[in-house]
Amino acid sequence: MEERRELRRMPPGERCPECGSVKWYLQDGLRFCSRGHQIEGFIQFDVGEDEDSGRLGAVTRREREIRSSEKRQLSxxxxxxxxxxxxxxxxxxxxxxxxxxxxxxxxxxxxxxxxxxxxxxxxxxxxxxxxxxxxxxxxxxxxxxxxxxxxxxxxxxxxxxxxxxxxxxxxxxxxxxxxxxxxxxxxxxxxxxxxxxxxxxxxxxxxxxxxxxxxxxxxxxxxxxxxxxxxxxxxxxxxxxxxxxxxxxxxxxxxxxxxxxxxxxxxxxxxxxxxxxxxxxxxxxxxxxxxxxxxxxxxxxxxxxxxxxxxxxxxxxxxxxxxxxxxATKLCFPFKGNQPSTExxxxxxxxxxxxxxxxxxxxxxxxxxxLPNKAAEFEAMTPNQVVHMNDEELDAYFAHMTALVDKRNENPITQFFPTETPAAPAPxxxxxxxxxVDQRASRLLSQTLEPPRGLGIIEAEGPSGASDDIMYEAFRSVQDLSGTAAAFYKATGDAAGIPLDLVVRAVYMLEQRVVSWQKGQRAMDTGGW
Structure with a gap:
């Protein structure tokens, strides 16, 4: 009788279905438990203590298919x-x-x-x-x-x-x-x-x-x-x-x-x-x-x-x-007083x-x-503000963020989950x-223009009062603006699309150039040059 081979322990969870033995040996390419019962489902190579030791036959591996995929995002x-x-x-x-x-x-x-x-x-x-x-x-x-x-x-x-x-x-x-x-x-x-x-x-x-x-x-x-x-x-x-x-x-x-x-x-x-x-x-x-x-x-x-x-x-x-x-408007129509400050x-x-x-x-x-810049408001939101949003505000916030998220590399599994609909562009x-525009200008001019003084109208103000009326006002910064000047400067800047501080700086530059020009003209008139 052929001598039995060395007994080996079965992997955890496996045992002989006949006697429950957990040890086995190999004989003639078949596996038997320690008591001689044949164990079905045996793989045709020996699994030793070391990986791949006792291999009884060649193992053929299927080559993995190489998939050629075009890169979508260019560079x-x-x-x-x-x-x-x-x-x-x-x-x-x-x-x-x-x-x-x-x-x-x-x-x-x-x-x-x-x-x-x-x-x-x-x-x-x-x-x-x-x-x-x-x-x-x-x-x-x-x-x-x-x-x-x-x-x-x-x-x-x-x-x-x-x-x-x-x-x-x-x-x-x-x-x-x-x-x-x-x-x-x-x-x-x-x-x-x-x-x-x-x-x-x-x-x-x-x-x-x-x-x-x-x-x-x-x-x-x-x-x-x-x-x-x-x-x-x-x-x-x-x-x-x-x-x-x-x-x-x-x-x-x-x-x-x-x-x-x-x-x-x-x-x-x-x-x-x-x-x-x-x-x-x-x-x-x-x-x-x-x-x-x-x-x-x-x-x-x-x-x-x-x-x-x-x-x-x-x-x-x-x-x-x-x-x-x-x-020119400030010269012809001073903010304070009614007499023009130019000749x-x-x-x-x-x-x-x-x-x-x-x-x-x-x-x-x-x-x-x-348009109300909701996007800028959302960008400035803090986590605490987001937590305290109501349902309507939260939906608008998520819709805004969805419009900004890049969806090109989405995982296919995300198609099974609902997404926020991107916010529709504001009209x-x-x-x-x-x-x-013409009608509004005509209406305002009819309300703001009055006949000039001095044409048959007796003024209550004396010469001293008149001299105060012709003073020209220059503003170096936004903080120096009077209420009327701020309204006029801002309306002009809005029409041109530039901020108020830029308007103030540009006007003040012009005023300084005019002052220099006046000094030059006076010097020429007096023969100073």
Missing amino acids: GQEGKSLYLEALQLLLRNQALWLIHEKGYGEELETVIRDLWDLRIRGSSSLATADHDTAEAQLEMFSSQSLPEENKTAWKLRSRTQSWDPERDADWPMPTLPETLGLCYLASLLLRIPTRLGELLHWANNGNIPYKTAYHDLPREMQDRLPSAYVKALKLPLRSSLQGGIFYRTVMDLVLSYHLNYGMVFPEISSVSLLVQYAKMLALPIESIVATKRLSAALGYRFQFAVNKTNILPIDHPEIRLITLLIF GLGTAYLPRFEWETWRQGLVQHPEDEE PVPEMSEDE
Whole structure:
């Protein structure tokens, strides 16, 4: 009888079904328990103490199938090219909106396309750019600029960008606000009177394609855009474009076109824009006349200063225009008193302007009313505030966050769980028609204008009182503004799309230049030169 082999212990949980023995031995390729009962289901190789020891036959493993999958999210040059295509699509939609909704000529699209071609002509150099620098190439514009940035934003010569293809990875990628800037410059080349404030309000209020730039893209383009550019295209949903940033973007484009191609843009349509501002602010025609005479006396032109080394706010043609309008209006219709504080501008028989009536009757223009920025409120929410939200607020919060979450890499199992429906875009703010603007201006002017004094009207005030009435008020900072001045400055800034502090600084710069000009004129008159 063949000698039994060495007994081995069965794995935990196994035993002989006949006798319950937990030990076994191997004989003739079969497994038996220690008492000789055959154990069924034996695998045809010996499992020893060490792994794979005593193997009785060759083991064949099936080769794992190699799945080839295309990477959906692009990177490097392909990702940047797709981002440029997305901006080009947005730019075309903006051009079509201006043509169909605002009645601009069809040649606007051609001019915008030519400007865009010049802007991205150096993008071919991106083929050699490293993917690691993708996020560094894109400047993320924030809606709330830093205080120091506000102070130095207008004295840059270094803002001029070189679009030379030889820059390779350093070639500056276009930004989202540049699309609006190109629309403005194309209108300027075609001599279409367009205010920067108009474009800004249309963008922030959802009229012109801008806020929903990412969601307006085809689904395939959304899925393949790099994350850095997705964030840039979604930024308008989270924060509004600020006027200071938009004005600076336009100035940067003008300087860059001049540096790279020697282009010089024409002057803005100052008279047409001046009339638009006067209507929106319900100002008398005397303000327009005085503004034109002041600009002629000071030798001011309304063209972009491309040859200056330090660019100040007042060097922007549209900011210069509104500062002259404010200055001329203050000269003709002082906030305190009723006599004009200027001579030589044909103001001998100016009507009186009741500023308090104007202040009370001026209804804020619908263009100045931006949509309630719920997105900004949600971004500033603290965890404690979220916890104390009611059901309706919580649903709105989750809907907002859902719109910002990237869904391209979703786990397939998530399809079995309900998701929040993204919040629908807010409807655009209705605009006031031109007839409504004219009617409002006529109504306010009829209430605020009174006949000039001195024409058969006996004044109760003596010469000493009159001398106090002709004092001109200058304000160096926002804190120095009187109530009427603050209302007037803010209304003008809202119409132009720039913040109050920038308006105050620009007007004060102009006032100081006028003081210097007056001193020079007096010196010339007295033979001091």
